Amino acid sequence: MEKIAVIRYSEAFKREVVREYEAGASAVQLRRKYGIKGGSTVSRWVKQYGREGSRYELMVIQKPEEQAEVKRLQERVKQLESALAQTMLDKLMLESLVETIEAEEGIELKKNIGRPRLNEPSAKAKKKRQGRR
Structure with a gap:
């Protein structure tokens, strides 16, 4: 049984690929340039590390x-x-x-909080007043 090699890319490498993608390179070009095997690998990295929508310039017309x-x-x-x-x-x-x-x-x-203020009558004084009524 043949072992399958699992390739692990460093975060710095992934970020560099994403930076190039955001600068205008296509995912296919980057896969060829760096020998990246997975078809959606670059897309996942862009979602994970990229600035969404940064590849396109936003124009606001007002x-x-x-x-x-x-x-x-x-x-x-x-x-x-x-x-x-x-x-x-x-x-x-x-x-x-x-x-x-x-x-x-x-x-x-x-x-x-919970202590009577100086200008607030105590409970005793309140009862006394109620008794007078």
Whole structure:
């Protein structure tokens, strides 16, 4: 019984073949060039390692008013991202300030879920009020 040789290709080799395919070479040309036996091997590598659709250039055709709308929306996204970044910085600054005050003054300023707040009446006070009615 004759043993069948199994060929294992390195990931770097596969990626190189995919790069050449994406640059315009056909799967058949690459199979011949590198001696790749399997008929669908290159296709599988392209699916696994390639950038889908990168072999073809994407052309977007838009009306002038669509282009203006896209540009306006892109600017709005930039504004919102900037506002979000500023809000996150403000939050970090305030958290740091609270931690500093807590450490220096020895008091707890952060909300504790489940504990009554200072301006919230206790359960005892609530019962007392209900009894008066």
